[in-house]
Amino acid sequence: xxxxxxxGGELRTKLNPDVDYYTRRVETERGQTLRDILTGIGINxxxxxxxxxxxxxxxxxxxxxxxxVITLQPPVSGG
Amino acid sequence: xRIKVNRDKCTGCRLCLQICAIEHFNEINPKKAAxxxxxxxxxxxxxxxxxxxxxGKCAEVCPEEAISRADSGAYIVDRDKxxxxxxxxxxxxVGVVFxxxxxxxxxxxxxxxxxxxxxxxxxxxxxxxxxxxxxxxx
Amino acid sequence: xxxxxxxxxxxxxxxxxxxRSFPTDEGLYRHWHGGRGITAKIxxxxxxxxxxxxxxxxxxxxxxxxxxxxxxxxxxxxxxxxVSPLTNGPGDSxxxxxxxxxxxxAGYDMIIFEDLSRRPVFLFVDNxxxxxxxxxxxxxxxxxxxxxxxxxxxxxDFEIATIGPAGxxxxxxSCITHDFGRQAGRTGQGAVMGSKKLKAxxxxxxxxxxxxxxxxxxxxxxxxILRTKKHPNMVPWQKYGTAFFIQWSNTNACIPAxxxxxxxxxxxxxxxxxxxxxxxxxxxKACFGCWMNCGKYTKAxxxxxxxxxxxxxxxxxxxxxxxxxxxxxxxxxxxxxxLLDNLxxxxxxxxxxxxxxMECFERGLISxxxxxxxxxxxxxxxxxxxxxxxxxxxxxxxxxxxxxxKRAAAKIGRGSEKFAMQVKGQEMSGxxxxxxxxxxxxYMTADIGAHHNRSWTITVDMxxxxxxxxxxxKIVVYLQHIRPLFDTWCICRLFWGELDxxxxxxxxxxxxxxxWGVSVAEVLRTSEMIWNLNRCHYIERNxxxxxxFDYPPARAWEDKIPSGPGTGKGLSLAQIDRMxxxxxxxxxxxxxxxxxxxxxxxxxxxxxxDRLAKAGFLGRSIPGGIPPVRGEKYKxxxx
Numbered sequence: 001x002x003x004x005x006x007x008g009g010e011l012r013t014k015l016n017p018d019v020d021y022y023t024r025r026v027e028t029e030r031g032q033t034l035r036d037i038l039t040g041i042g043i044n045x046x047x048x049x050x051x052x053x054x055x056x057x058x059x060x061x062x063x064x065x066x067x068x069v070i071t072l073q074p075p076v077s078g079g
Numbered sequence: 080x081r082i083k084v085n086r087d088k089c090t091g092c093r094l095c096l097q098i099c100a101i102e103h104f105n106e107i108n109p110k111k112a113a114x115x116x117x118x119x120x121x122x123x124x125x126x127x128x129x130x131x132x133x134x135g136k137c138a139e140v141c142p143e144e145a146i147s148r149a150d151s152g153a154y155i156v157d158r159d160k161x162x163x164x165x166x167x168x169x170x171x172x173v174g175v176v177f178x179x180x181x182x183x184x185x186x187x188x189x190x191x192x193x194x195x196x197x198x199x200x201x202x203x204x205x206x207x208x209x210x211x212x213x214x215x216x217x
Numbered sequence: 218x219x220x221x222x223x224x225x226x227x228x229x230x231x232x233x234x235x236x237r238s239f240p241t242d243e244g245l246y247r248h249w250h251g252g253r254g255i256t257a258k259i260x261x262x263x264x265x266x267x268x269x270x271x272x273x274x275x276x277x278x279x280x281x282x283x284x285x286x287x288x289x290x291x292x293x294x295x296x297x298x299x300v301s302p303l304t305n306g307p308g309d310s311x312x313x314x315x316x317x318x319x320x321x322x323a324g325y326d327m328i329i330f331e332d333l334s335r336r337p338v339f340l341f342v343d344n345x346x347x348x349x350x351x352x353x354x355x356x357x358x359x360x361x362x363x364x365x366x367x368x369x370x371x372x373x374d375f376e377i378a379t380i381g382p383a384g385x386x387x388x389x390x391s392c393i394t395h396d397f398g399r400q401a402g403r404t405g406q407g408a409v410m411g412s413k414k415l416k417a418x419x420x421x422x423x424x425x426x427x428x429x430x431x432x433x434x435x436x437x438x439x440x441x442i443l444r445t446k447k448h449p450n451m452v453p454w455q456k457y458g459t460a461f462f463i464q465w466s467n468t469n470a471c472i473p474a475x476x477x478x479x480x481x482x483x484x485x486x487x488x489x490x491x492x493x494x495x496x497x498x499x500x501x502k503a504c505f506g507c508w509m510n511c512g513k514y515t516k517a518x519x520x521x522x523x524x525x526x527x528x529x530x531x532x533x534x535x536x537x538x539x540x541x542x543x544x545x546x547x548x549x550x551x552x553x554x555x556l557l558d559n560l561x562x563x564x565x566x567x568x569x570x571x572x573x574x575m576e577c578f579e580r581g582l583i584s585x586x587x588x589x590x591x592x593x594x595x596x597x598x599x600x601x602x603x604x605x606x607x608x609x610x611x612x613x614x615x616x617x618x619x620x621x622x623k624r625a626a627a628k629i630g631r632g633s634e635k636f637a638m639q640v641k642g643q644e645m646s647g648x649x650x651x652x653x654x655x656x657x658x659x660y661m662t663a664d665i666g667a668h669h670n671r672s673w674t675i676t677v678d679m680x681x682x683x684x685x686x687x688x689x690x691k692i693v694v695y696l697q698h699i700r701p702l703f704d705t706w707c708i709c710r711l712f713w714g715e716l717d718x719x720x721x722x723x724x725x726x727x728x729x730x731x732x733w734g735v736s737v738a739e740v741l742r743t744s745e746m747i748w749n750l751n752r753c754h755y756i757e758r759n760x761x762x763x764x765x766f767d768y769p770p771a772r773a774w775e776d777k778i779p780s781g782p783g784t785g786k787g788l789s790l791a792q793i794d795r796m797x798x799x800x801x802x803x804x805x806x807x808x809x810x811x812x813x814x815x816x817x818x819x820x821x822x823x824x825x826x827d828r829l830a831k832a833g834f835l836g837r838s839i840p841g842g843i844p845p846v847r848g849e850k851y852k853x854x855x856x
């Protein structure tokens with residue numbers, strides 16, 4: 001299945017966007033958690049404060065479905 | 080074309096006031112804007128934008144006939160005719176006719192819509208639907 | 218002036234009631250860039266080294282900075298500066314909201330308050346009308362109540378900053394409150410304002426601010442507005458503010474719990490960002506010119522107590538008054554935030570002081586008899602309310618805590634110094650540094666005592682290794698140069714730091730406003746200059762080598778983290794010493810933590826070297842010389 005991950009900041013650099021400036025298309029297996037998917041594409045989940053889908057926070061143990069667009073929020077640099 | 084206010088979305092950032100003054104006076108000065116933000120804290124703890132509703136009361140009361148309705152629907156101040164008497168200020172039902180000591184004419188919204196383009200929260204938006212209502216004479 | 222400045226500076230002698238207005242010294246701004254840069258310079262030059270921070274010789278400076286109010290994203294800040302009664306060194310604290318721009322729209326860049334008034338006064342500024350008015354009827358009022366009353370009396374369009382009973386009574390971590398929920402919290406600026414019997418500042422203005430190139434500035438800012446509208450992280454920021462960070466901090470074993478005893482909190486789900494937004498939110502609230510609107514105006518609803526409205530709790534208050542106090546309900550955290558805001562105490566030091574007192578109670582070092590028959594148990598909002606009342610009015614042992622946790626520990630003794638979580642007298646921010654060495658170093662070396670806004674390194678620590686200390690120091694130095702620039706320019710670091718706006722873009726805006734044509738390298742150098750001037754000032758005032766003030770409390774190396782993902786983690790004293798050695802070398806200071814002549818002269822601060830030498834604390838020359846560039850930007854390699 002295909003999901004789309006979006007991020008800004010240093011996370012964006014690591015994400016390697018290919019759809020637009022912020023967005024990467026990721027092919028993944030059904031049933032994988034967001035944490036697994038991130039690790040699979042080389043992003044340490046510890047650098048994601050939370051994820052955001054359809055105006056709601058989702059945790060890293062969320063299991064995405066086909067077509068999901070998920071925003072990755074980096075930690076605040078202190079504040 | 081009108082401006083719709085979704086007041087619950089206003090955060091009080093005053094970006095609208097800044098861009099209005101920059102656009103019309105080339106100055107950074109929220110007190111020269113043609114709209115206003117009311118803040119009511121601590122109770123209920125909300126902001127509320129007030130923008131021109133195109134009611135036409137200002138034009139109605141002007142003793143110099145200095146305010147007239149343009150084709151766009153906006154009320155435009157003829158700066159040469161306006162004596163800054165201020166008679167048009169109190170009748171405005173939303174309090175968006177402004178006077179400023181730097182100028183000898185009143186300030187009224189000309190519906191350039193820049194404020195709606197920059198508002199990031201949807202608190203003030205272009206209301207195109209109103210145009211179709213106007214066409215029906217509503 | 219077409220350079221972002223309003224044009225006038227006020228000097229007010231509160232003892233004589235004398236108000237002088239004179240043209241703003243543009244050269245001073247060019248050299249020191251405003252905000253905390255100017256406060257550093259003026260305090261260094263004008264406050265005698267043995268002056269009592271709550272006495273007549275201290276100066277309180279209110280500075281709106283170059284960029285505040287200039288149609289700049291988040292151009293909203295105002296800086297307060299004075300010699301801090303909490304740290305006994307140069308202190309400054311910034312505040313968002315609308316006061317900084319209002320000052321400039323009234324025509325003023327800076328107000329300098331000298332001496333002490335004999336009776337309570339407030340400063341009334343309405344364009345060119347500037348008056349010291351009698352504040353007797355406001356004296357004694359709580360901060361938020363006072364702001365409301367002043368707006369009723371003067372007009373809703375006045376921007377108001379007030380102190381509460383805590384500032385009036387000289388609680389050393391008192392804050393200054395504005396816009397019903399923004400504070401200049403750190404370093405006890407509210408206590409200085411209270412010592413001067415200055416209850417409030419009320420400002421209104423309708424003048425324009427002129428910049429060098431408004432067309433270029435407008436074009437650049439409009440492009441940034443439209444670009445950041447599409448930034449993927451904008452929506453979560455707008456929805457949660459910094460409160461979203463609470464869960465991450467817990468998951469990654471950084472959050473303080475039970476007075477920094479541990480770094481993992483079992484009840485985090487009850488006090489996180491989701492709880493805040495679902496249970497407490499009234500409206501999203503922005504500072505002037507900021508569409509990130511990270512402010513959350515909320516209500517705290519607790520059965521048996523009146524519903525109260527406040528701004529917050531944001532991450533710092535949410536952690537320091539949440540997990541750090543064992544709170545189990547977001548309404549309780551919000552209520553404590555409100556108590557601190559209304560009494561006029563810094564919610565960060567407030568959380569730290571309450572937590573320290575709670576641990577003292579847990580250990581039997583203070584008792585119910587000391588607390589007027591009340592307990593002070595973890596998680597009890599009623600106990601906190603009573604304790605804060607004692608502290609704000611210096612009642613009984615409340616007086617011990619009125620000077621912060623360091624002074625309270627000195628009074629209580631019996632080993633309590635170990636867990637007064639502060640450096641130089643100021644309580645730590647909401648991150649535990651035992652498994653984040655760079656963060657601990659940031660606390661140890663911040664010029665105003667333990668504070669994160671100078672340098673925050675937790676993701677760097679995670680990338681480079683949380684158990685190692687090598688290489689961290691030069692990154693801390695770089696951050697200590699770039700982050701305080703926002704306090705110098707009086708714009709908000711959050712907007713510029715979190716939404717992919719580069720330092721080059723910010724400097725471009727600065728140049729559109731001022732016409733100075735400066736570079737990023739130049740502004741970093743200005744920031745380094747400010748940093749070193751403050752260091753010299755601190756050493757001179759406290760009359761000892763800098764190193765003696767740079768250590769954390771012993772919990773940092775004696776108590777390993779007992780629970781959660783960080784179990785067993787913690788640094789050794791040897792590692793802490795190594796970090797300091799590396800830090801001083803990176804700074805061009807000697808091993809005692811004293812700036813060297815070579816460094817100070819390189820920064821144009823030869824006069825500061827002369828003074829430091831006279832005081833007996835000029836740093837010894839470093840064999841091999843000082844580093845040519847101090848501080849290094851972090852280049853992430855592992856993620």
